[in-house]
Amino acid sequence: MSPFASIVKLVLIVTAVALLLTLTVTYFMARQLTVPIKKIHSQIKKFDLNYIPSKKQQILNSNIDELEELNDAFQNMHLKLKQSVMDMLEIQKRELQSKLFALQSQMNPHFLHNTLANICMMAEENMNEEIVKMCKNISHMLRYISTDKSSSVELKRELEYTVQYLECMKTRYNGSLVYKIDIPEEMLEIQIPKLVIQPFVENSIKYGIHVEPPWVIDISGYRRDKQWIVNIKDNGPGFAEEKILEIRQRLENVKSTQPLSGMELDGMGIINIYARLKILYREMAVFEINNLSEGGAFITIGGGTRDTLTD
Numbered sequence: 018m019s020p021f022a023s024i025v026k027l028v029l030i031v032t033a034v035a036l037l038l039t040l041t042v043t044y045f046m047a048r049q050l051t052v053p054i055k056k057i058h059s060q061i062k063k064f065d066l067n068y069i070p071s072k073k074q075q076i077l078n079s080n081i082d083e084l085e086e087l088n089d090a091f092q093n094m095h096l097k098l099k100q101s102v103m104d105m106l107e108i109q110k111r112e113l114q115s116k117l118f119a120l121q122s123q124m125n126p127h128f129l130h131n132t133l134a135n136i137c138m139m140a141e142e143n144m145n146e147e148i149v150k151m152c153k154n155i156s157h158m159l160r161y162i163s164t165d166k167s168s169s170v171e172l173k174r175e176l177e178y179t180v181q182y183l184e185c186m187k188t189r190y191n192g193s194l195v196y197k198i199d200i201p202e203e204m205l206e207i208q209i210p211k212l213v214i215q216p217f218v219e220n221s222i223k224y225g226i227h228v229e230p231p232w233v234i235d236i237s238g239y240r241r242d243k244q245w246i247v248n249i250k251d252n253g254p255g256f257a258e259e260k261i262l263e264i265r266q267r268l269e270n271v272k273s274t275q276p277l278s279g280m281e282l283d284g285m286g287i288i289n290i291y292a293r294l295k296i297l298y299r300e301m302a303v304f305e306i307n308n309l310s311e312g313g314a315f316i317t318i319g320g321g322t323r324d325t326l327t328d
Contacts, residue, residue, distance in 0.1 A: 053081070057088055104296055111293045135189050151188055154181040162212070169297075172245070173205035176236070179215040183234070186222055193230035194222065199237040200247075207245050207322055210293045217249045217316045224314075225253030244301055246319040255308035264306055294320055 132155065139147045161178045176198060187194045196218075218234055225232040235250040256264075268291050294302040303319030 057091065108293060108296050111289055111296070131189050132185065147188060151185060154185050157181050169208045170211050171205065172200065172207045172209050175209060175211065175214050176200060179218055179236070182215050183218065193232060195231045196234040196236070201239065204238050204240060204245060209245065209320070210297060213290050213294070213318055214247060214249065216290065221249065221251035221253060221314060225251045228253055243322050244303065244319050245322055246303060246317060249316040250309065250313060252313045255312060255314045256306065261306055261308070268304065294318065
């Protein structure tokens with residue numbers, strides 16, 4: 018039995034060695050999988066929108082392509098999500114600032130003084146219907162600015178707000194103000210940022226009254242491929258050439274994450290409107306300031322439609 022016992026002993030030794038080798042190889046193979054998985058799990062547990070990950074990708078060094086791709090995908094998702102949240106917060110901040118600017122503009126003492134003076138004059142002349150209309154317009158304007166929490170509205174609502182402002186100004190200037198609105202029906206449902214049309218209309222009135230009446234403001238719009246375009250024209254003196262160059266230079270240099278510039282457009286910062294359009298529409302944003310050859314200012318704003326934003 019001695020040879021048989023030797024064979025059994027040899028088999029047991031070989032089996033033990035093979036088992037040990039198998040366990041060792043299995044341990045290192047499992048470690049090669051579990052260590053990078055633990056790293057990814059640790060990153061997921063630390064996932065927080067307040068935590069800004071490094072733009073440099075963290076490499077696992079797992080030598081497993083699938084895990085490396087999973088790690089890259091997660092980090093890219095984190096960066097994109099963080100950027101989206103930052104953009105949303107920036108839009109909300111700009112929106113709040115624009116509401117405050119607009120509210121301040123509409124409620125400045127000069128505006129209130131002239132509005133109340135007009136209402137008193139209309140009351141003395143028993144113009145009850147005009148007084149009711151004026152009060153309703155002011156009420157609707159304040160409600161539009163202060164109560165709606167959304168950062169975008171349908172184009173028709175922005176136009177309604179602008180018309181209410183224009184009607185107040187028509188009463189103030191005894192009919193010397195004339196306005197025309199030519200917006201296609203199919204554009205009225207398009208979502209646009211709030212308070213991007215009326216500020217330019219307000220600017221046109223402020224500078225347009227320095228020429229002989231009637232003072233004409235023309236608001237028109239059209240679709241261009243996947244963009245909406247709105248033009249605001251007036252028959253005033255227009256922008257001084259140096260002012261146009263200054264504005265264009267400021268718009269060229271501005272970044273969407275910068276704070277509001279000190280340059281203002283009757284209580285509403287030009288940079289505010291430009292920045293909100295750029296944040297929301299990026300390369301699809303349209304913002305141009307020019308003078309008409311026959312005299313007057315010509316403003317063009319626009320952006321992508323909803324189907325563009327969701328692509």
